[in-house]
Amino acid sequence: MKLLKFGGSSVADADRIDNVAKILKTYLDRGEEFAVVVSALGGLTDLLIQMSREAEAGDLAYKSTFAAFTERHFEVVERLISAQRQEIVKYELREWQIELANILQGIYLIRELSPRTLDIILSQGERHSAFLLSEVLRDRNIVAQFVDARKLVRTNSQYGNAQVDFETTYGNIQAYWKKVNGLPIITGFIASDEKGATTTLGRGGSDYTVSFFGAALEAEVIEIWTDVNGVLTADPRKVRQAFSIEQLTYEEAMEMSHFGAKVIYPPTLVPAMEKSIPIRIKNSFEPEHPGTLISGEPAQDDAHPVKGITSIKDLSILTLQGGGLFGVSGSNLTARLFSVLAQEEINIILITQGSSEQSLSFAVRPEQAILAQNALNQAFELEIRARMITPVKIEEGLSVIAVIGENMKSRPGISARLFSALGRNGINVALTVQGSSERNITVVISKEDEAKALNAVHEAFFLSDTFSLNLFMVGVGLIGSTLIQQIQDHAKFLREERYMEVNLVALANTKKMIFDDNGIDLGQWKESLAQGEPSDLKGFMEKMIALNLPNSIFVDNTANNEIANFYESILDNSISISTANKVAASSKYALYEQLKAVADKRGVHFQYETNVGAGLPVITTIADLVNSGDKILKIEGILSGSLSFIFNNYAAGMTFSEIVKQAQERGFTEPDPRVDLSGQDVARKLLILARESGLRLEADDIRIDNILPNACLMAPTIEAFWEELAAADGHFEQLRASAANEGKAMRFIATLEGKEAFISLQNVDSANPFYNLSGSDNMIVFTTQRYQERPLVIKGPGAGAEVTAAGVFAEIVRIGNLLSPVLRLPEE
Numbered sequence: 001m002k003l004l005k006f007g008g009s010s011v012a013d014a015d016r017i018d019n020v021a022k023i024l025k026t027y028l029d030r031g032e033e034f035a036v037v038v039s040a041l042g043g044l045t046d047l048l049i050q051m052s053r054e055a056e057a058g059d060l061a062y063k064s065t066f067a068a069f070t071e072r073h074f075e076v077v078e079r080l081i082s083a084q085r086q087e088i089v090k091y092e093l094r095e096w097q098i099e100l101a102n103i104l105q106g107i108y109l110i111r112e113l114s115p116r117t118l119d120i121i122l123s124q125g126e127r128h129s130a131f132l133l134s135e136v137l138r139d140r141n142i143v144a145q146f147v148d149a150r151k152l153v154r155t156n157s158q159y160g161n162a163q164v165d166f167e168t169t170y171g172n173i174q175a176y177w178k179k180v181n182g183l184p185i186i187t188g189f190i191a192s193d194e195k196g197a198t199t200t201l202g203r204g205g206s207d208y209t210v211s212f213f214g215a216a217l218e219a220e221v222i223e224i225w226t227d228v229n230g231v232l233t234a235d236p237r238k239v240r241q242a243f244s245i246e247q248l249t250y251e252e253a254m255e256m257s258h259f260g261a262k263v264i265y266p267p268t269l270v271p272a273m274e275k276s277i278p279i280r281i282k283n284s285f286e287p288e289h290p291g292t293l294i295s296g297e298p299a300q301d302d303a304h305p306v307k308g309i310t311s312i313k314d315l316s317i318l319t320l321q322g323g324g325l326f327g328v329s330g331s332n333l334t335a336r337l338f339s340v341l342a343q344e345e346i347n348i349i350l351i352t353q354g355s356s357e358q359s360l361s362f363a364v365r366p367e368q369a370i371l372a373q374n375a376l377n378q379a380f381e382l383e384i385r386a387r388m389i390t391p392v393k394i395e396e397g398l399s400v401i402a403v404i405g406e407n408m409k410s411r412p413g414i415s416a417r418l419f420s421a422l423g424r425n426g427i428n429v430a431l432t433v434q435g436s437s438e439r440n441i442t443v444v445i446s447k448e449d450e451a452k453a454l455n456a457v458h459e460a461f462f463l464s465d466t467f468s469l470n471l472f473m474v475g476v477g478l479i480g481s482t483l484i485q486q487i488q489d490h491a492k493f494l495r496e497e498r499y500m501e502v503n504l505v506a507l508a509n510t511k512k513m514i515f516d517d518n519g520i521d522l523g524q525w526k527e528s529l530a531q532g533e534p535s536d537l538k539g540f541m542e543k544m545i546a547l548n549l550p551n552s553i554f555v556d557n558t559a560n561n562e563i564a565n566f567y568e569s570i571l572d573n574s575i576s577i578s579t580a581n582k583v584a585a586s587s588k589y590a591l592y593e594q595l596k597a598v599a600d601k602r603g604v605h606f607q608y609e610t611n612v613g614a615g616l617p618v619i620t621t622i623a624d625l626v627n628s629g630d631k632i633l634k635i636e637g638i639l640s641g642s643l644s645f646i647f648n649n650y651a652a653g654m655t656f657s658e659i660v661k662q663a664q665e666r667g668f669t670e671p672d673p674r675v676d677l678s679g680q681d682v683a684r685k686l687l688i689l690a691r692e693s694g695l696r697l698e699a700d701d702i703r704i705d706n707i708l709p710n711a712c713l714m715a716p717t718i719e720a721f722w723e724e725l726a727a728a729d730g731h732f733e734q735l736r737a738s739a740a741n742e743g744k745a746m747r748f749i750a751t752l753e754g755k756e757a758f759i760s761l762q763n764v765d766s767a768n769p770f771y772n773l774s775g776s777d778n779m780i781v782f783t784t785q786r787y788q789e790r791p792l793v794i795k796g797p798g799a800g801a802e803v804t805a806a807g808v809f810a811e812i813v814r815i816g817n818l819l820s821p822v823l824r825l826p827e828e
Helices: 014-029 044-056 061-080 083-110 115-138 166-177 205-216 250-258 266-274 330-343 366-379 381-385 414-424 447-462 478-489 491-497 525-530 537-547 567-572 589-602 618-627 641-649 656-665 680-692 718-727 729-741 801-819
Strands: 002-008 034-041 144-147 183-187 190-193 198-200 221-226 247-249 279-283 292-295 308-321 350-353 359-364 390-404 429-434 440-446 467-474 500-508 512-515 552-556 576-579 632-638 702-704 745-753 756-764 777-784 792-797
Touching: 002 014, 002 205, 014 061, 014 115, 034 044, 034 061, 034 115, 034 205, 044 061, 044 083, 044 115, 061 083, 061 115, 083 115, 115 144, 115 183, 115 190, 115 198, 166 205, 183 205, 205 221, 205 266, 247 250, 250 266, 250 292, 250 308, 250 390, 266 279, 308 366, 308 447, 330 359, 330 366, 350 429, 359 366, 366 381, 366 390, 390 447, 414 429, 414 440, 414 447, 440 447, 467 478, 467 537, 467 801, 478 491, 478 500, 478 801, 491 500, 500 525, 500 537, 500 801, 512 525, 512 537, 537 552, 537 567, 552 801, 567 576, 567 589, 576 801, 618 632, 618 680, 618 777, 618 792, 632 680, 641 656, 641 745, 641 777, 656 718, 656 729, 680 702, 680 745, 680 756, 718 729, 729 745, 729 756
Parallel strands: 002 034, 002 221, 034 183, 144 183, 221 279, 247 292, 467 500, 467 552, 552 576, 702 756
Antiparallel strands: 190 198, 279 292, 308 359, 308 390, 350 359, 390 440, 429 440, 500 512, 632 745, 632 777, 745 756, 777 792
């Protein structure tokens, strides 16, 4: 014997009722014995409440709402019942609808709606739907019997949330079953009191109905058919990677439903649990899916100690605090608190007392917070006057996240993984509670962080072999477009070998910007960006922050001064930064220090490896030296790819202006080569190296020996600059020839020694490591206490889109590894 329940979206309209009828037909074809409980058509309970409130308010709109109610049911009749039987079915429905219309008219006239009257009205939803399904089945030659549960289910007279008299109800159900004829189609949610007045069973009443019917009949299984594949690991509307849970214990399901899971309500479990009847949650739109089995047996060989992550989006925390609580018996205090709140019918969602015994906090629904505060302030008035405790404080705008699982008991590492996932994503925990059963850990966080926390925690417990990075990228020129291509080319490798999924969530250039939570198609990004909305830097930042996605990285591929102004806000909102833009790290030291401090405070990462040496590991090398206790004595470097190319290739037989032109044509210099030749770009890089070494230098502290004649620097246009540079070819030839005569080569070298930083054009001999430099390579030489006799040398390409993009890409992966859920739970 099975009990099946259908409701909500599974019986929302004619097509879905037809689908239910087909499911029931397969059960009959298999020769199974079962009964069906039905709730109102999807959305119609709300419609009944709406028309009742409209009538009570004297609003004639109730008539059109009533008309919509009748039309919904007549549409089902006209779609699913054969023509010759339609009027018979409609006649029965009209009888009930006349009754409903008369009640609504009475409410409209006296402007009063009692709970008892509302229950009579709400009963119409289940009566209509169960009757319709039974008639649809009869129309298909299936012997079906409409069962009005009010004749069997006895309750008290607490209208709106009546309590079932199980002894009488079970006896009625068992007696009825002895004479049942055909397939029973039972109304859920509704019942009657000992006087025969209609009552309702409250939230989740239809699920509750199928549970106690199953218990009364000692069913082998209870099936609750919904619109999802069972109970999921998290709310799929908030966590896209949520998946079906194969098996839950009653206790796990109870915890999940208490903390926000909508698939099943806590009272539903009790009658089934008392009789050890398993409950299976199925999907009426995918009936072949096994769904979730809820029983008294824990899952065998379950790989996940955590079964589900649930949340309650909006709640308020109230706190009693003061030295007067110290030493007070916890049971006396909580008993008094519970008594006060019970009198006001205020439900406590969770409660915790500080280990110091000087505070007690509990969570309630926001709409009950003020009522609870007033009641407690009044109840503890003497203690407040005596300053033993302070007036009750309310904290609003909070959410609760619960991590639930039977196998969490005595399993070390669960809390560590939970708090690590929250901490990595900058999510502050206001309150934490662990049940004495060790079956759940509950944290209270800001409501704004709910979705982010759910995704971060879900990833940590269920997707620990893979994790997602969410990128927000500004700048899609040579470096940006090359970076996107590299990400696309290596996506499979990252996924399969590094267990990392890189999502490009947002893109922007100077003209357009696009956002896609699901990830922009990397093969179509140019077309998508061309169709995007107008670029708005401030709007881009605001939207990125508002999305509040876990594991977020902002990628700056520009040299834009304005973008760097947003860095502090980005970091302060727990978003890491990978930037090729030198502006922030080479600006005022106070800003540089502040950005580092904010990143550290929020537990995120501010990285700019490509600021110096493109893809070369220069900044990470300094960090390794400093962090391991080495002392940097001197740094020398050729830090400009463009200047490296120019002086490495400037030889007899060519003019200086010609080699500079070649450098520009190859993309090594800026459109205005003075940016490179002035040494300002090298100065910014040297400043960054100095700061990474621990020096508090400003840009003005760096001396630059200028190599350009003043006429070149002061030329009003780029064209005029080229003319002046050509006029200076003789000057540069003299410098080159002089160096060559001494067997030396000219190199533009940045030097940091002690607290002195300077940049100059130097002549170096063949013993110098810079002498044999070629192409556009950079070279950095570190002399430290450990590397004195043989300095540490880093050498390689220091310019070009490919290597710079590769450096940014490596940095993204590095940040990703730092953000990833690295903790592994020990085996049992």
